Amino acid sequence: MRTLVTGGAGYVGSVSVRALLDAGHEVVVLDSLERGRREAVDGRAELVVGDVGDRDAVREALCCCDAVLHCAGYIDVAESVRSPDIYFENNARKPLVLLSQMREAGIDAIVFSSTAAVYGEPELTPIDEDAPLRPVNPYGESKKAFEAALGEASQEWGLRAVVLRYFNVAGAWPDGSLGEAHDPETHLIPRVLHALRDGIREFEVYGHDYPTPDGTCVRDYIHVCDLADAHRAGLERLMRGGSGCICNLGSGAGYTNLQVVAMCGQVTGQEIRVRFGPRRAGDPAVLVASWERARRELGWRARRSDLATIVRDAWAWERGGRFGQRDGMRRGG
Numbered sequence: 296m297r298t299l300v301t302g303g304a305g306y307v308g309s310v311s312v313r314a315l316l317d318a319g320h321e322v323v324v325l326d327s328l329e330r331g332r333r334e335a336v337d338g339r340a341e342l343v344v345g346d347v348g349d350r351d352a353v354r355e356a357l358c359c360c361d362a363v364l365h366c367a368g369y370i371d372v373a374e375s376v377r378s379p380d381i382y383f384e385n386n387a388r389k390p391l392v393l394l395s396q397m398r399e400a401g402i403d404a405i406v407f408s409s410t411a412a413v414y415g416e417p418e419l420t421p422i423d424e425d426a427p428l429r430p431v432n433p434y435g436e437s438k439k440a441f442e443a444a445l446g447e448a449s450q451e452w453g454l455r456a457v458v459l460r461y462f463n464v465a466g467a468w469p470d471g472s473l474g475e476a477h478d479p480e481t482h483l484i485p486r487v488l489h490a491l492r493d494g495i496r497e498f499e500v501y502g503h504d505y506p507t508p509d510g511t512c513v514r515d516y517i518h519v520c521d522l523a524d525a526h527r528a529g530l531e532r533l534m535r536g537g538s539g540c541i542c543n544l545g546s547g548a549g550y551t552n553l554q555v556v557a558m559c560g561q562v563t564g565q566e567i568r569v570r571f572g573p574r575r576a577g578d579p580a581v582l583v584a585s586w587e588r589a590r591r592e593l594g595w596r597a598r599r600s601d602l603a604t605i606v607r608d609a610w611a612w613e614r615g616g617r618f619g620q621r622d623g624m625r626r627g628g
């Protein structure tokens with residue numbers, strides 16, 4: 296099976312590319328490299344440098360493919376609030392070019408990287424896939440808009456789409472050779488690990504008056520390799536002729552921010568003090584996934600998503616130098 300992975304030079308995409316190759320798939324990567332890194336792309340994959348909105352690049356990349364894993368996108372919530380237009384352009388409008396080229400090439404199978412941000416502030420937890428979609432930021436809105444476009448394409452021309460709504464993705468390839476390198480980094484685990492790596496002994500946690508066991512927000516972390524397993528399961532379901540579906544991807548376990556910081560201290564063997572800052576606007580108290588449907592529809596379950604394993608793997612990546620960025624290539628984060 297030959298799969299086009301868009302965004303395959305980014306965090307989630309690069310890990311998924313390697314996992315697909317290891318499972319015997321052929322892989323083509325389409326990435327603009329705007330926010331990804333060439334060195335993250337496994338040498339066994341073919342790399343087309345280009346944009347998801349560029350018809351010719353998409354056509355070239357789709358050649359001889361059976362299915363698409365669409366990971367390309369912008370992911371920074373704060374940036375989406377400052378510049379909503381570029382989020383709708385990149386996450387919702389440009390991928391319409393991908394869909395039209397798939398239709399032209401007769402490729403009717405796609406797995407899409409969506410997000411728990413489509414739910415917004417949940418009424419019930421754990422969140423299941425029938426919960427109302429009420430995003431509270433343009434990032435979530437842009438992902439919701441593309442989910443709707445997939446639904447329309449399913450109706451119009453029979454596209455089969457497996458939509459995967461990730462909760463908090465974290466961790467790294469277990470030997471630390473591939474991992475998260477966002478710039479700026481906004482995710483909790485890498486930010487705490489960066490502080491520890493750089494000898495900073497105090498870390499600010501946003502808000503300590505939430506209705507949770509220790510007053511800090513509760514989140515559901517999913518290991519990026521578990522995500523890669525789900526991508527593969529979704530692609531293989533479609534290749535067997537299966538229908539599309541929508542599934543949450545989370546571990547079903549919630550950890551408070553303080554538990555996460557403590558685990559980072561434990562894994563690294565270093566101490567870090569917590570300072571409490573104000574709440575961040577739009578941060579729900581608790582976001583935990585119901586993953587029953589992913590188990591039922593994809594035969595998937597999380598295997599590496601306990602917090603200790605996630606942090607241990609992420610630390611291996613940070614200590615390993617993140618493609619040598621610590622030696623001068625790092626742009627920030």
Ligand SMILES: NC(=O)c1ccc[n+]([C@@H]2O[C@H](COP(=O)([O-])OP(=O)(O)OC[C@H]3O[C@@H](n4cnc5c(N)ncnc54)[C@H](O)[C@@H]3O)[C@@H](O)[C@H]2O)c1
Nearest residue numbers: 302304305306307327329330331346347367368408410464
């Ligand atoms: N990382 C998370 O915690 C998380 C959580 C929920 C959902 N997601 C979704 O997963 C996907 C991947 O996230 P990530 O953390 O790997 O992000 P990332 O920024 O590390 O990777 C995204 C990749 O897409 C590429 N890209 C962006 N726009 C493109 C375009 N128009 N054409 C071609 N390439 C383009 C970038 O260059 C980059 O390599 C995103 O769609 C994101 O919305 C991520």
